Amino acid sequence: MLKRLVEFLKNNHSDANIKEYLDAKYIQLNNPQLKQIANALSRGELNAKPASDCGASHFIFHFGSTLILLQKDTANSNTAYQAELAWETDFLSVRSVRDKAKGFYFINFEFDNNYKTTLKKTKKVIKGHINNTTKNQEIIDKIMPVLKGFMSAITD
DSSP states (O other): OHHHHHHHHHHHOTTSOTHHHHTSEEEEOOHHHHHHHHHHHHTTSSOOOOGGGOOOOEEEEEETTEEEEEEEOOSSSSEEEEEEEEEEEEEEEESSSSOEEEEEEEEEEEEETTOOEEEEOOSOOOTTOOOOHHHHHHHHHHHHHHHHHHHHHHOO
């Protein structure tokens, strides 16, 4: 999927910094692994740790049809991580008259030590698609427990 995303970015967002994706550590979890994290959180076997305690500073978290590029925020602010979610969609991205492929929907956000999110603007939009802030927040709210569990699990 990362290869499709990089190709999509090259063809549709030539000004994007593709190197951010290519230089990041790639971590993919399957459904049983995601369920294991969710169960450990719900049973209290995995305690949430502050986001800034996570040792991973630049990585891609991949599950299902979603990739999240995460970069630890090094500025002196309340932000722990900057993130860009790329969700593979059924929307067609027209690269030429003869060449069509699945597209990606992007949501940029950041979060603090307590995993409280703030949506950010993105220039990576699907032509003709209206960006819905409420829906974007709902998507982020759904993925954050998994991300929080994963980041807590890998924190020393």
